[in-house]
Amino acid sequence: MTCARPVKTVAIVGAGPGGATLAVRLRRLGYRVVLVEKATFPREHIGESLTGECAIVLREMGFGDAMDAAGFPVKRAVTVHGPNKLNRFRVPVQRLGEDGVIIPGQTWQVRRPEFDSLLLNGALAEGAELIRAEARGVLRRDGRISGLRLRDETGEDSDLTADFVADASGLQTFLSRSGVCGARHRGGYEKQVAFYGQFEGARRDAAPDDGATHIFYAARHLWAWFIPISSTVTSIGVVTPGALFKESGQSVQEYLTEQLASLHPELSERLREAQPVSETWSTSNYSYHIDDFAGDGYLCIGDAHQFTDPIFSFGVSNSVQEASLAAGAIDGYLTARSVDRMHPIHTYADIVSRAQARVKTLIDTFWEFPLAFLKLAHYDRQADIAELLSGRLYSQSAEMNEAGIIMRDLLAKRRVAGDGRA
Amino acid sequence: MPAANRDYLAAWLAAETDLSVTELTDTSELLASGVLDSLKIMDLTMAVESDLGITIPLEDVIGENFATVGSIVQMLDRLQAG
Ligand SMILES: Cc1cc2nc3c(=O)[nH]c(=O)nc-3n(C[C@H](O)[C@H](O)[C@H](O)COP(=O)(O)OP(=O)(O)OC[C@H]3O[C@@H](n4cnc5c(N)ncnc54)[C@H](O)[C@@H]3O)c2cc1C
Numbered sequence: 001m002t003c004a005r006p007v008k009t010v011a012i013v014g015a016g017p018g019g020a021t022l023a024v025r026l027r028r029l030g031y032r033v034v035l036v037e038k039a040t041f042p043r044e045h046i047g048e049s050l051t052g053e054c055a056i057v058l059r060e061m062g063f064g065d066a067m068d069a070a071g072f073p074v075k076r077a078v079t080v081h082g083p084n085k086l087n088r089f090r091v092p093v094q095r096l097g098e099d100g101v102i103i104p105g106q107t108w109q110v111r112r113p114e115f116d117s118l119l120l121n122g123a124l125a126e127g128a129e130l131i132r133a134e135a136r137g138v139l140r141r142d143g144r145i146s147g148l149r150l151r152d153e154t155g156e157d158s159d160l161t162a163d164f165v166a167d168a169s170g171l172q173t174f175l176s177r178s179g180v181c182g183a184r185h186r187g188g189y190e191k192q193v194a195f196y197g198q199f200e201g202a203r204r205d206a207a208p209d210d211g212a213t214h215i216f217y218a219a220r221h222l223w224a225w226f227i228p229i230s231s232t233v234t235s236i237g238v239v240t241p242g243a244l245f246k247e248s249g250q251s252v253q254e255y256l257t258e259q260l261a262s263l264h265p266e267l268s269e270r271l272r273e274a275q276p277v278s279e280t281w282s283t284s285n286y287s288y289h290i291d292d293f294a295g296d297g298y299l300c301i302g303d304a305h306q307f308t309d310p311i312f313s314f315g316v317s318n319s320v321q322e323a324s325l326a327a328g329a330i331d332g333y334l335t336a337r338s339v340d341r342m343h344p345i346h347t348y349a350d351i352v353s354r355a356q357a358r359v360k361t362l363i364d365t366f367w368e369f370p371l372a373f374l375k376l377a378h379y380d381r382q383a384d385i386a387e388l389l390s391g392r393l394y395s396q397s398a399e400m401n402e403a404g405i406i407m408r409d410l411l412a413k414r415r416v417a418g419d420g421r422a
Numbered sequence: 423m424p425a426a427n428r429d430y431l432a433a434w435l436a437a438e439t440d441l442s443v444t445e446l447t448d449t450s451e452l453l454a455s456g457v458l459d460s461l462k463i464m465d466l467t468m469a470v471e472s473d474l475g476i477t478i479p480l481e482d483v484i485g486e487n488f489a490t491v492g493s494i495v496q497m498l499d500r501l502q503a504g
Binding site: 082084087369372374375378379413414 | 467
């Protein structure tokens with residue numbers, strides 16, 4: 001490298017897993033990176049179960065040893081339990097080798113305060129800078145984004161100029177709210193509400209499956225998660241149509257307690273000795289997608305532009321994978337001649353939109369054609385479904401995944417048939 | 423030969439479930455009564471495929487089509503007719 005160009009600056013809003021991953025990637029490409037984060041870490045956050053692909057990306061970035069040392073439970077499979085005791089299928093964490101052989105895989109269940117700090121500290125160790133402030137708006141020069149307006153905890157305002165702005169602000173959807181992106185659409189799962197907490201004494205599977213995720217569903221859109229997050233603590237949540245909660249007239253606490261007792265016999269059996277060790281949290285209105293989430297001088301990753309539904313634990317996995325793709329796109333944008341610079345941004349938007357469409361296809365099929373999903377996952381296309389549920393949604397192989405194509409066609413037929421099967 | 427599919431189903435139900443053929447009518451509830459659960463439905467779709475040569479496409483693997491004896495027979499006849 002002989003020609004010394006001025007180092008370009010990328011500002012990233014949000015230092016969660018997406019923002020931290022992007023920071024690491026961009027530092028390794030030689031950029032100045034400024035993370036803007038309003039919360040003091042460690043902070044609580046929902047979303048504890050990772051996918052197999054997420055673990056591969058974390059190891060590839062060099063976080064494997066630190067993750068192992070943190071003592072996060074090892075997840076080797078997800079078991080989905082349907083309304084009756086027999087309707088159950090287990091999906092292993094796996095990856096397909098070159099010649100189609102299935103290689104058993106594993107990943108982690110994380111305690112988010114520790115996990116997010118681990119990644120952020122990794123980014124800082126790579127030389128990323130961290131500003132403790134809230135991004136309040138964007139700066140523009142000649143119509144193009146040229147930085148961020150910040151406000152720190154003392155109420156002091158300041159400007160941060162940057163050559164590129166990446167939004168990893170999660171559900172806050174900062175760039176969308178700042179009027180930079182296109183329209184915001186409600187997702188199909190936006191009327192859902194989640195209630196959750198942490199419990200000690202829940203019955204786990206026997207080792208080595210003691211870190212496995214269990215999903216229990218009772219009826220359409222009424223389900224619960226069971227995610228071990230330490231050797232003794234299990235994260236448990238119930239997701240329900242908001243209307244059911246309203247009708248119940250119960251408090252958040254009462255509703256969670258009652259649902260845990262009644263939603264599924266195996267869940268209540270596993271919780272017989274369990275005691276809550278956290279408060280009860282709830283969250284709603286998390287299902288949406290945003291148009292034009294990548295453009296001239298900006299892009300959004302993960303929840304900052306789309307979140308569908310948490311049932312298959314894709315959130316962190318998607319943010320981390322999109323961050324990895326975004327780093328390449330931003331590098332392409334900042335190094336290309338100006339006529340070509342939008343090309344990498346459009347490619348990013350295209351790959352990400354396709355992957356997010358696959359997420360939606362999987363989830364929609366699960367709820368709208370539960371029997372067909374069971375047939376695919378348990379009999380016809382086991383390896384394909386395991387591949388998708390392992391979070392491999394952004395690659396060429398995902399594009400050709402037979403089960404993915406079958407599900408997409410299935411949903412398309414239903415749309416053509418109209419309400420024929422409503 | 424619509425009757426053939428009905429006879430096949432009756433025999434399958436008698437062999438694979440607790441239901442006896444004598445109790446069988448077209449409106450016999452199979453899902454609501456718990457005679458069929460989702461795994462039994464899977465078994466049935468595969469049996470139908472290998473024994474009758476009728477492939478039940480995924481869009482037909484829905485609860486409504488397996489609700490009663492009548493609804494299953496109707497589906498099988500429709501699929502066989504092509
Ligand atoms: C009920 C439920 C269950 C879930 N379960 C799972 C699961 O099991 N597994 C899984 O992978 N995912 C799960 N998710 C999704 C998961 O929580 C998210 O997808 C994931 O945290 C996204 O990571 P991120 O880095 O994109 O954003 P986040 O982790 O949300 O990080 C965003 C950061 O940006 C900061 N920020 C926001 N706005 C600003 C601003 N204006 N200025 C400065 N800082 C700002 C925030 O403080 C935050 O630290 C679940 C979600 C829900 C709703």
